[in-house]
Amino acid sequence: MFKELNPILHSQLRLAIMSILISVEEAEFNYLKEKTGATAGNLSVQVDKLKKAGYITVTKTYKNNYPLTICAKTRKGIDAFEEYVMALKSYLQKPN
Amino acid sequence: MFKELNPILHSQLRLAIMSILISVEEAEFNYLKEKTGATAGNLSVQVDKLKKAGYITVTKTYKNNYPLTICAKTRKGIDAFEEYVMALKSYLQKPN
DNA sequence: TAAAGTAGTTTATAATATAAACTATATTAT
DNA sequence: ATAATATAGTTTATATTATAAACTACTTTA
Numbered sequence: 701m702f703k704e705l706n707p708i709l710h711s712q713l714r715l716a717i718m719s720i721l722i723s724v725e726e727a728e729f730n731y732l733k734e735k736t737g738a739t740a741g742n743l744s745v746q747v748d749k750l751k752k753a754g755y756i757t758v759t760k761t762y763k764n765n766y767p768l769t770i771c772a773k774t775r776k777g778i779d780a781f782e783e784y785v786m787a788l789k790s791y792l793q794k795p796n
Numbered sequence: 797m798f799k800e801l802n803p804i805l806h807s808q809l810r811l812a813i814m815s816i817l818i819s820v821e822e823a824e825f826n827y828l829k830e831k832t833g834a835t836a837g838n839l840s841v842q843v844d845k846l847k848k849a850g851y852i853t854v855t856k857t858y859k860n861n862y863p864l865t866i867c868a869k870t871r872k873g874i875d876a877f878e879e880y881v882m883a884l885k886s887y888l889q890k891p892n
Numbered sequence: 893t894a895a896a897g898t899a900g901t902t903t904a905t906a907a908t909a910t911a912a913a914c915t916a917t918a919t920t921a922t
Numbered sequence: 923a924t925a926a927t928a929t930a931g932t933t934t935a936t937a938t939t940a941t942a943a944a945c946t947a948c949t950t951t952a
Contacts, residue, residue: 701831702815705808711940712801719798719887729900735797742941744901749939760900765949767899785888791815792881807909825931838910840932856931861918863930 703787706780708753713738713746718781721756721773729769747771755780799883802876804849809834809842814877817852817869825865843867851876 709715716736720727727735733743747769750756755777759770773781805811812832816823823831829839843865846852851873855866869877 702808702812702833707939710806710808712798712806713940715887716798730898733899737798739942740900741902741943744899745940748901765898767948769900788884788888791811792884803908809909826929829930835911836931837912837933840930841909844932861929863917865931 701790703790705787705791706784708749708755709780709784711746713742714750715784717743717746717750717771718755718773718777721771722778722781726770726772729771732771750777753777753780797886799886801883801887802880804845804851805876805880807842809838810846811880813839813842813846813867814851814869814873817867818874818877822866822868825867828867846873849873849876 709718713736716738717732720732720735729740729743729747732738732747733740736743738746747756747758750771751758753776754774756771756773759772761768761770805814809832812834813828816828816831825836825839825843828834828843829836832839834842843852843854846867847854849872850870852867852869855868857864857866
């Protein structure tokens with residue numbers, strides 16, 4: 701009846717991060733921070749969890765002498781996101 | 797951009813409970829237990845949280861000498877569920 | 893060169909989810 | 923009669939999570 705909800709994605713901030721990354725090629729740490737409204741600390745932790753799950757890649761580089769962290773979705777991340785959306789639907793469907 | 801996800805509903809088991817109650821007039825504790833696959837302990841705790849939030853009513857009675865707990869949605873619960881679904885959509889929409 | 897700013901990470905804490913252990917009563921087997 | 927098992931939950935202990943505060947490291951500006 702109810703499908704399992706992937707706990708890595710069933711988190712407001714991680715879901716927001718993935719949602720953004722699904723729609724763009726890649727995103728800077730600060731872009732994610734602004735769009736989600738998260739604190740840097742929280743974002744850092746959740747980005748790391750998504751990376752460890754293999755759902756995103758995290759590339760560390762420099763821009764204008766400052767550290768720059770760039771995130772991008774992986775195939776595995778896309779698949780997990782889509783499966784999560786499907787699973788969620790089993791909870792939201794209104795039986796008419 | 798992203799709407800807040802009501803933390804009372806953003807929980808797999810509580811969402812499942814509400815999802816069931818949305819579709820029926822009322823439901824017995826054991827019915828919820830079977831449909832959700834939850835343990836009795838976990839279900840008991842989450843039912844209590846939904847009750848304390850004012851999202852469901854919990855009526856304790858007896859059937860065949862045994863305790864019987866019956867749950868039903870409230871107007872507040874319906875509203876919260878519908879708002880949660882709306883909020884979720886801001887995370888799931890695929891920009892084409 | 894001190895103060896403030898940028899870009900994060902690490903860590904401590906509070907909140908949550910969950911199952912194990914427990915309570916209370918009923919039924920069934922010996 | 924009473925011991926064992928079943929029913930219907932609740933309470934509690936523990937593990938996991940989410941989160942912000944504190945911190946690191948470096949850069950720019952006054």
